[in-house]
Amino acid sequence: MSVSSPSKIALGLGLGLFLAACGGSDHQSDQPKTDTLAVDTTPKETELLNVGGRIFSIPSPVQTALAMRKAGLKYQKELTAPLENAEAAVNKTAQSTLLGILGADLAYATVHKDGQRAMATMQAIEKVGNKLELTNSFDRALLDRFKSNLGSEDSLLQFSGVAFRAADKYLKQNQRHDVSALVLAGGWIESLYLTVSDPAAAGDQTIVNRIGEQKNALNALVELVQASDADGGAEKVVVGLKELQSLFDKVTSTYTYQEPVTDAGKKTTFINSTSSVTIAADQLKAIVAKVTDIRNMMLA
Amino acid sequence: MRRTLLILSLSASIAGSAQEMCGTIADRCEQHITKQYIPDGQFYRALLQGDEMAEFNLTLFGGTTYRVAACSGDADGILVFNVVDKDGNVLFSNKDQGNAPYWDLAVTNTIDVKMEAALDPTKAGSGCAVMLIGFKK
Numbered sequence: 001m002s003v004s005s006p007s008k009i010a011l012g013l014g015l016g017l018f019l020a021a022c023g024g025s026d027h028q029s030d031q032p033k034t035d036t037l038a039v040d041t042t043p044k045e046t047e048l049l050n051v052g053g054r055i056f057s058i059p060s061p062v063q064t065a066l067a068m069r070k071a072g073l074k075y076q077k078e079l080t081a082p083l084e085n086a087e088a089a090v091n092k093t094a095q096s097t098l099l100g101i102l103g104a105d106l107a108y109a110t111v112h113k114d115g116q117r118a119m120a121t122m123q124a125i126e127k128v129g130n131k132l133e134l135t136n137s138f139d140r141a142l143l144d145r146f147k148s149n150l151g152s153e154d155s156l157l158q159f160s161g162v163a164f165r166a167a168d169k170y171l172k173q174n175q176r177h178d179v180s181a182l183v184l185a186g187g188w189i190e191s192l193y194l195t196v197s198d199p200a201a202a203g204d205q206t207i208v209n210r211i212g213e214q215k216n217a218l219n220a221l222v223e224l225v226q227a228s229d230a231d232g233g234a235e236k237v238v239v240g241l242k243e244l245q246s247l248f249d250k251v252t253s254t255y256t257y258q259e260p261v262t263d264a265g266k267k268t269t270f271i272n273s274t275s276s277v278t279i280a281a282d283q284l285k286a287i288v289a290k291v292t293d294i295r296n297m298m299l300a
Numbered sequence: 301m302r303r304t305l306l307i308l309s310l311s312a313s314i315a316g317s318a319q320e321m322c323g324t325i326a327d328r329c330e331q332h333i334t335k336q337y338i339p340d341g342q343f344y345r346a347l348l349q350g351d352e353m354a355e356f357n358l359t360l361f362g363g364t365t366y367r368v369a370a371c372s373g374d375a376d377g378i379l380v381f382n383v384v385d386k387d388g389n390v391l392f393s394n395k396d397q398g399n400a401p402y403w404d405l406a407v408t409n410t411i412d413v414k415m416e417a418a419l420d421p422t423k424a425g426s427g428c429a430v431m432l433i434g435f436k437k
Contacts, residue, residue, distance in 0.1 A: 055354065057415075060342075103341070158338055160341075168341060168342050210410075213410045216357060220357060267404055270408070271411065
């Protein structure tokens with residue numbers, strides 16, 4: 001969500017102070033407003049709330065896990081991250097990416113109905129969440145709810161989605177954009193790793209397409225991690241993602257617009273446009289290798 | 301030095317109140333992502349004023365029904381949002397549906413879209429825009 005350039009921050013601060021001192025908020029009464037924030041005097045607040053004035057969206061690991069199951073890819077528990085890493089991760093970058101990785105593993109185990117692994121993964125998430133001071137999102141109550149609903153895939157996916165959204169909200173509210181970005185990066189890489197690590201994936205066109213369709217998400221991720229990495233702690237992650245980005249640059253796509261259909265009664269719009277991606281076998285091989293490298297680096 | 305401290309103090313105070321306001325709006329907006337939908341795990345927000353438009357890109361995967369919730373202020377219907385494809389075609393606008401606070405998008409094929417959000421100028425001149433996304437299995 002982009003709104004204005006970061007260079008306006010200083011100007012905005014000065015202008016805000018000036019207008020506030022002059023009682024500049026009178027303009028508010030000129031039109032009906034239900035929102036009470038007096039931002040007439042604070043044109044820089046957008047930057048205070050966003051990374052470089054931009055907002056990014058990264059696909060949910062749950063969607064990727066569901067796509068893998070739908071394609072019939074085999075569940076391979078041994079591909080998931082070692083849970084001991086929850087103890088071993090010592091710095092902010094390692095902890096943040098691990099939290100994302102575990103989130104993707106949790107979705108993977110849940111959609112494949114491995115309740116035992118899902119529970120163990122949730123416990124590891126709680127540990128890492130504690131290290132990152134996210135106890136408001138991943139707490140004992142969540143673990144208890146998770147445990148008592150192990151038989152309900154829908155409930156587990158709902159709980160984890162709500163918990164990760166709460167964590168993202170908390171991190172953004174507290175200006176910890178770097179942690180938020182790295183959690184998303186870890187989750188995205190792990191989802192891709194689980195997908196490409198199945199030898200059958202290369203032969204399944206639906207899955208190959210799904211891999212190629214990650215191109216725009218990767219572009220957003222690179223920008224997000226880079227923009228939020230104020231202390232340089234995520235430099236290796238940025239380098240790895242950029243190398244992966246250069247491989248994805250060779251993925252081509254087509255798009256054809258079709259008129260959408262809206263059913264107002266059901267509050268639903270059916271989007272019927274078509275698209276396709278093309279990804280050569282050698283490109284896919286290179287992507288698989290790079291994703292594995294980045295994932296291993298995150299877990300090292 | 302004193303001036304710098306004043307600026308820092310004021311900006312921190314402004315940010316704090318803005319965060320609080322966004323949090324309250326988010327709590328209300330979460331009610332629109334009902335239990336049939338799995339939250340995508342992200343929280344999208346920006347402060348807007350006047351005719352500013354917030355936007356972000358996202359990939360909608362084929363075979364999925366998404367729920368998009370858009371909130372601002374203290375009531376539904378204040379935030380206008382559009383879903384625009386890569387060629388600039390508007391695939392959906394809640395403005396055509398009475399500024400509906402949420403809508404479902406049933407996606408046949410994977411597409412990259414841009415989500416745009418702006419305040420309805422007849423209802424608000426400034427405020428925190430919150431968008432949330434969920435999807436059905």
